[in-house]
Amino acid sequence: MKQSLSNYQCPDCQADxxxxxxxxxxxxxxxxxxxxxxxxxxxxxxxxNNYNDYSISAAAEVHDNSLxxxxxxxNTTEDEFRQxxxxxxxxxxxxxxxxxxxxxxxxxxxxxEAIGENGEIFAQDIAEPMLLAAVDRSQNKFKLQKYKINxxxxxxxxxxxxxxxxxxxxxxxGINLYSDLKKGIEEMDRVTKNxxxxxxxxxxxxxxxxxxxxxxxLAVNNPLYSYKPPLSALPETARAVQLNWTINNCYxxxxxxxxxxxxxxxxxxxxKGKRGGTIRSRFYGVLEGxxxxxxxxxxxxxxxxxxxxxxFIERLLEGGLKEVKEK
Ligand SMILES: C[S@@+](CC[C@H](N)C(=O)[O-])C[C@H]1O[C@@H](n2cnc3c(N)ncnc32)[C@H](O)[C@@H]1O
Ligand SMILES: [Zn+2]
Numbered sequence: 457m458k459q460s461l462s463n464y465q466c467p468d469c470q471a472d473x474x475x476x477x478x479x480x481x482x483x484x485x486x487x488x489x490x491x492x493x494x495x496x497x498x499x500x501x502x503x504x505n506n507y508n509d510y511s512i513s514a515a516a517e518v519h520d521n522s523l524x525x526x527x528x529x530x531n532t533t534e535d536e537f538r539q540x541x542x543x544x545x546x547x548x549x550x551x552x553x554x555x556x557x558x559x560x561x562x563x564x565x566x567x568x569e570a571i572g573e574n575g576e577i578f579a580q581d582i583a584e585p586m587l588l589a590a591v592d593r594s595q596n597k598f599k600l601q602k603y604k605i606n607x608x609x610x611x612x613x614x615x616x617x618x619x620x621x622x623x624x625x626x627x628x629x630g631i632n633l634y635s636d637l638k639k640g641i642e643e644m645d646r647v648t649k650n651x652x653x654x655x656x657x658x659x660x661x662x663x664x665x666x667x668x669x670x671x672x673x674l675a676v677n678n679p680l681y682s683y684k685p686p687l688s689a690l691p692e693t694a695r696a697v698q699l700n701w702t703i704n705n706c707y708x709x710x711x712x713x714x715x716x717x718x719x720x721x722x723x724x725x726x727x728k729g730k731r732g733g734t735i736r737s738r739f740y741g742v743l744e745g746x747x748x749x750x751x752x753x754x755x756x757x758x759x760x761x762x763x764x765x766x767x768f769i770e771r772l773l774e775g776g777l778k779e780v781k782e783k
Contacts, residue, residue: 459496459606463552463578467500467616497591500610501582508583508633516560516589530704534562540702541628542566544655544711550574551623554647556612556640557581557630561590561598567626568603576604578622582611613639617647620716624648627656632680638689645691648714654694657709660685662701674706685710693719732764741766 461473461481471485481498483489492499503511510519527534541563547553547570555563558579567577581587587609594600610616612627613636625644634640644654659680665671666682675681685699685708694712702709723736733741758768 457496458493459498463606463618463621464498464608464616465618467610467614473616495591496607497587498608498610498616500608500616503582503584510559510581510583510586510630513585515583515585516593519560519586526703530706532703537703538563538566541626541655541657541709542570544698544700544709545570545624545626546653547571547575547624552576552621553578554615554617554622554625554644555579556615556625556627556644558590558607559586559629561593563626563628564590564594564600564605565598568598568600568605571603573602573604576606578606578608578617580608580610580612580615582609584609613643615643615647619646620649620652621647622649623652625652625654629658631656631686632658632660632683637686641686641689642691645694645714650714650716652714653711654714655709655711657700657702657707659683659706660708662705662708665705681706684708693717727764727766730759730764732766732768737766 458475461475464473464481465471466473466483466485466489468489469483469485469487471483471489473481473483475493476482476490479493481491481493509515512518523534527537545553545567547567549570549572551571553567553571553575555567555577558564558581561579564577564579568575571577579587579590581590587607591607594605608616612630613634625648627640627644631637631640641654641656644656648654659678660683661671661674661681666675671681687697687699687710690697690710690712691714693715695715697710697712700709700711701707721735724734726732726734731738754769754772755765758765761768763771
């Protein structure tokens with residue numbers, strides 16, 4: 457059965473999508489963009505097979521091996537590590553979840569179990585061998601046929617989903633190397649419903665570990681451990697932000713609630729003190745340098761008149777301007 461396109465949009469021009477007569481997906485935008493579909497996977501991107509480390513054939517097995525080595529090094533198991541992240545997602549039955557950079561799909565069984573048959577997963581990756589391994593594993597290894605999972609080959613910094621579509625958006629393991637990390641976070645935030653949760657993580661040693669002997673050894677082995685959790689790249693509206701660490705504090709996990717309304721800060725409330733002005737006027741209303749003696753005299757006069765400095769200077773300037781215009 458074809459996956460529904462109602463949650464998708466064209467990643468290039470944001471127009472709605474439909475299945476055309478050739479069995480491809482087309483967009484209703486002026487450019488009439490067209491995308492291949494094969495075995496119910498929509499191919500929004502086309503890459504050379506050396507696009508990234510995950511575009512080589514057998515990428516999923518290579519990834520399995522390195523993950524296996526990594527988890528053994530850290531004396532943990534894949535089950536323990538996936539469960540550790542899963543509880544941050546706070547999934548509920550029936551939710552609609554997006555997994556970006558899904559890789560070979562090893563998180564999918566956990567997510568399916570948490571959201572149940574009434575839930576729905578959208579999973580994307582930019583590397584074809586990884587995505588096709590996820591499609592294959594979801595059927596043959598994990599036997600997830602009874603769950604709704606929609607796969608697309610697409611770019612996490614240009615997601616093919618409509619605004620405010622998902623209850624939870626989750627990514628693990630690729631974001632440090634996105635071509636545009638800030639855009640990748642913006643995209644996760646855009647497609648999350650108002651008050652929905654975004655959770656993502658990748659390599660990055662906790663600050664208290666980075667300069668220890670063991671931290672330095674780890675970072676020499678894998679330079680990605682030197683990455684820092686990109687908190688400054690979160691949207692300004694992010695709320696309930698949490699920073700957690702997993703796998704011996706070598707991987708950061710950032711979680712936040714997506715809010716669509718701007719921050720509720722009154723930038724125009726007048727200060728009560730003698731300087732006066734507002735947050736906005738103190739930022740945008742700074743004037744050219746004037747004679748310091750004149751400035752002192754203005755301050756004295758403002759105080760004598762019982763006005764804030766800002767109110768007094770504004771009045772003088774308004775009066776002066778009026779005079780100039782009337783001349
Ligand atoms: C280390 S693997 C992790 C896979 C999976 N999330 C997991 O936990 O097993 C990183 C994945 O991110 C994918 N990736 C990297 N850049 C991407 C992008 N711009 N868009 C989508 N996927 C991306 C890679 O192709 C790869 O499959
Ligand atoms: Zn288009």
